[in-house]
Amino acid sequence: MTDTAQPLLRVRDLVVRYPGRSRRAPGVLAVDHVSFDLQTGETLALVGESGCGKSSTASAVTGLRRADSGSVCFLGRELTTMSERELRPLRPALQPVFQDPYGSLSPRLSVREALAEPLRVQGRWDRESGPNRVAELMAKVGLDAVHGDRRPHELSGGQCQRVGIARALACEPRLLVLDEPVSALDASVRAGVLNLLTDLQEELGLGYLFICHDLALVRHLAHRVAVMRQGRIVETGSARQVCSEPTDPYTRELLAAMPGRGPRPVPAAP
Numbered sequence: 001m002t003d004t005a006q007p008l009l010r011v012r013d014l015v016v017r018y019p020g021r022s023r024r025a026p027g028v029l030a031v032d033h034v035s036f037d038l039q040t041g042e043t044l045a046l047v048g049e050s051g052c053g054k055s056s057t058a059s060a061v062t063g064l065r066r067a068d069s070g071s072v073c074f075l076g077r078e079l080t081t082m083s084e085r086e087l088r089p090l091r092p093a094l095q096p097v098f099q100d101p102y103g104s105l106s107p108r109l110s111v112r113e114a115l116a117e118p119l120r121v122q123g124r125w126d127r128e129s130g131p132n133r134v135a136e137l138m139a140k141v142g143l144d145a146v147h148g149d150r151r152p153h154e155l156s157g158g159q160c161q162r163v164g165i166a167r168a169l170a171c172e173p174r175l176l177v178l179d180e181p182v183s184a185l186d187a188s189v190r191a192g193v194l195n196l197l198t199d200l201q202e203e204l205g206l207g208y209l210f211i212c213h214d215l216a217l218v219r220h221l222a223h224r225v226a227v228m229r230q231g232r233i234v235e236t237g238s239a240r241q242v243c244s245e246p247t248d249p250y251t252r253e254l255l256a257a258m259p260g261r262g263p264r265p266v267p268a269a270p
């Protein structure tokens with residue numbers, strides 16, 4: 001029987017420390033006992049000023065960095081105590097999407113090759129169905145077939161980010177950890193990528209851990225928001241509540257200083 005009460009992702013008392021290089025340069029406690037749940041089909045935005053620990057939290061969730069302590073439970077499995085070998089079959093279901101759309105793609109691979117790669121790595125490639133699956137992924141993220149032979153330097157930032165999202169989808173994920181996925185894009189293409197993420201979530205029931213510092217985007221995309229300060233979560237609530245009536249004084253201060261404060265809607269897709 002499926003346990004419907006179990007969240008897609010449950011994080012408890014997560015701690016991430018960066019060791020100091022010497023006695024004079026002490027380490028940094030980047031994530032200080034952070035806890036949150038994320039449900040299937042839900043977007044939880046992690047917001048906070050630069051250096052508050054958002055990306056370190058994301059790295060520990062995706063396993064790019066080992067947590068120093070605490071629990072990361074994904075699909076009911078505790079990730080922090082697993083060996084690399086035990087983690088391998090779970091990794092496709094938990095995919096990161098990074099801020100820098102060019103940096104996250106190999107400059108040598110065409111779009112088609114970049115999308116075939118995760119299928120090959122996972123043993124899902126075969127000569128018959130592979131090319132169709134690649135075409136399907138391109139269509140899903142709104143890339144024309146003509147882009148298939150292009151390399152990253154021949155694409156716009158928005159198109160590169162669509163390739164990054166398609167690569168994540170190739171793994172048939174359940175959760176995307178989106179670390180500032182549109183911050184490096186021109187304002188004119190941001191809305192298109194955000195709308196794509198919304199459509200994919202609706203269609204595939206994906207969970208999103210959305211790391212962001214722009215309140216307008218958070219309001220537009222997130223169901224719930226967790227506000228971080230100096231490694232800790234200081235407030236959690238619905239996007240509407242946190243963005244309009246924050247209870248924590250620091251959140252109020254932070255939101256007032258954030259880009260996108262006030263009722264500024266995200267422009268429609270071009």
Ligand SMILES: Nc1ncnc2c1ncn2[C@@H]1O[C@H](COP(=O)(O)OP(=O)(O)OP(=O)(O)O)[C@@H](O)[C@H]1O
Pocket residue numbers: 018028029030048049050051052053054055056057
């Ligand atoms: N590799 C590292 N080595 C040492 N300290 C680090 C490292 N990465 C991050 N830190 C420190 O950990 C703290 C949290 O950083 P983190 O990048 O997680 O914050 P952030 O909220 O994502 O910031 P930003 O919005 O600027 O990306 C900061 O004090 C940062 O300087």
